[in-house]
Amino acid sequence: MQILFIVTSAERGYWLPELTRPYWHLTERGHSVTLASPAGGAVRHDRLSNPHSEGSWEAGCLVSKGFLADPALAAALEQTTPLAGLDAAGYDAVHVVGGTGAAVDLYPNPEVARLLAAFWDAGKLVGAICHGAIALGNLATRLAGRSVTGFSLAEDLEAEKLYGKDFIPHYPQPVLEQAGMRFSHVEPWGVRAVVDGKLVTGQNQQSASEYSLALLHALQGANPVVNLTKE
Template sequence: MTSSETTSAKAKAPTSRVLFLVSSAEIGFWLAELTHPFWHLTERGASIDLASPKGGKIVPDRTSDPYAEGSWEADDLVSRGFLGQEVLKARLGGTLAIKDVNPDDYDAVHVVGGGGAAVDLYPNSDVARVLERFFALGKIVGTICHGSIALANVPKRVAGRRATGFSRVEDAQVEDLYGADFIPNFPQPVMEAAGIVFSCVEPWGVHVVIDKMLITGQNQQSASEYAIAFNHLLAGSSPVVHDRE
């Protein structure tokens, strides 16, 4: 095959389509948990659609915005780059409504975290419909941080499965800043009540769990590792070779 034929073949290669579910709640979503997977997945050719309960505009938690005063993520170069591109930033202003989404159009789903996910992505019958279809078809289901609470919408699919999300200890530390019960549901107890075998590491530590086609990340610090592992699931293999000698 000539170089021009190789280039043409790459251009015509089918790309994966990934659906991102993001909160519409006022408290917002966590920006890094959208931007890091967005970057890693699109870098490998994936096409991404954003969907939210209400559709239309979604807003990041202010403390996750690297340009905001008092941001927890001031050094997040990925989020800075995303917001610095008007064409990407505009994607946050025009999400699909989850009720209108056809799961059959996608190869995988990623549920973005942030406190808002615990407000309007659980309990949510539209989210349940989408996740149920992905599980039924054996497609990749990925969730991170507070977004992992969405798994509890389909308890029959997740009971006995291994997963992680924002831990109750981490939420307790956030409560010290935002006040007690700053969200109506906390991921860890809700997930455990749904029968999930929940695991986590120390607060703000990096932790990713893969259980067959279900992949979950503990928090925003896990976003890049989660996204890379997500890419490997999409590809069906990892390009990393370990020299064990």
């Protein structure tokens, strides 16, 4: 299947494992991924999400290390497809990559709204993680009443200590709640993924692996995990 990844073009950047882990899980099962961004061309990741950066929050992310070490994959980050003109009909699902930059240029965004609406109206899978979940705010009339998660307000208030107050123009939780979605979350930096039919969301970078597997299983229409534990 063909999967579209929407990545921020903003200077604040995307969170690397929120791109690399879904990419790995999906391509490992034979699916193809196209990277696209509002401006097209090169996209940048948050320095703290690079496992090789000093003080990285993802120093142990072997998936990101492997991704960056592959010349072809690293080159793909330099030549993303512009969102304008993209046709959702050519794809089976969409994943919105997180990172604080997503809250700068993916909401509000008419091109993101156009694409996500096309996926949703066609009954295709829509996924988003962390700050990327704010892109769902572009579909308020379609997603009102749906269950979602994303980077919580409590986490954004913690992030302000690092990035400064109002470091992004919008925070995901208030945007999605105001859009009528049922937003849930666990404690800051805890793990949560939510599946509501064709809608899959992950709370934060700590949830990247769980979210990626939930996305994969929803795409394939089956979860291979069988729990045989008897009460």
